[in-house]
Amino acid sequence: MLNQRPQERPFNLDPASSSGELNVVIETPRNSRLKYKYDEQCGVFRLHKVLPTGTVFPFDFGFLPATRAEDGDPLDVLVLIEEPLAVGCIAPTRLIGVIAARQTVKNKATRNDRLIGVASTSHLYRNVRSLRGLMPGVVEEIERFFVFYNQLQEREFKVLGRYGAARARKAIVDARAHFAKAQVGTMSRRVENGTVSSS
Numbered sequence: 001m002l003n004q005r006p007q008e009r010p011f012n013l014d015p016a017s018s019s020g021e022l023n024v025v026i027e028t029p030r031n032s033r034l035k036y037k038y039d040e041q042c043g044v045f046r047l048h049k050v051l052p053t054g055t056v057f058p059f060d061f062g063f064l065p066a067t068r069a070e071d072g073d074p075l076d077v078l079v080l081i082e083e084p085l086a087v088g089c090i091a092p093t094r095l096i097g098v099i100a101a102r103q104t105v106k107n108k109a110t111r112n113d114r115l116i117g118v119a120s121t122s123h124l125y126r127n128v129r130s131l132r133g134l135m136p137g138v139v140e141e142i143e144r145f146f147v148f149y150n151q152l153q154e155r156e157f158k159v160l161g162r163y164g165a166a167r168a169r170k171a172i173v174d175a176r177a178h179f180a181k182a183q184v185g186t187m188s189r190r191v192e193n194g195t196v197s198s199s
Helices: 138-153 163-194
Strands: 022-028 036-041 044-050 060-064 076-080 090-105 107-112 114-119 156-163
Touching: 022 163, 076 090, 076 163, 090 163, 107 156, 107 163, 114 138, 114 163, 138 156, 156 163
Parallel strands: 076 114
Antiparallel strands: 022 036, 022 060, 022 090, 036 044, 060 076, 090 107, 090 114, 090 156
16 A cells, blocks of 8 residues: 655655765656656656657656755756666766756746756766766757657746756755755644644
8 A cells, every 4th residue: 555645755865975976866767758757645656648759858867855946846857877777766976067947837937957967887977077078969959858848748948058066056955945944834734733743
C-alpha cells in the first residue's frame, strides 16, 4: 500500500553533499520519450506524459530535493553523462551553470530556470567546469528542446540568459529557503488540524 502522507524531504536527502556536489534525483532518462514525475504524496515516480514521435529528452532530467522553485516544484537539473541514467537514481553532480527562463501559462508568468551539471563520474565531461566548456551547440540544443517541449503544452518558455555556477548556486540557496518556509507552513497547518501532536 502506498504511503499517502506527504514526504517532507524526498529520499530524506540534502540537495548537496559535504563535498559540494549536488544530489540530483533523476526523473527522466536521456533519449526517453516518456516523461516521469515524482509524486511527493505517494513517494513514487508516475508516468506523466509521452512525447511525440522523434522527440526525446536530450540529457538526463532530474530535480534537486529539499528545494522549491518559483513554480512550486523542486529545482530542475539537467545532468550530462555518457549514458542514460535510471529513473530514481541519485546522481552526484558538479554544477556548471544555469539557463534562466520565464515560463508563461495562461498569461501567468513564473521563473522556471534549468540548472546544468555534469555527473561526477563522467569521463567525457570530467574537465568541464562551465557552460563555455561544453561543445558548441549543446546549450542551444537544450534551450530549443525546452521551448518546443513547452509549446506542446501550450506554454511559452522564454530564455532570459545563461549564467555560471555562482548564479546557479544563488538559485539553490533561494530555493532551499523557499522549501524551508513551505515546510514550516505545512507543519503549522497539521498542528492546527490536529494531524500532528504539538507536544
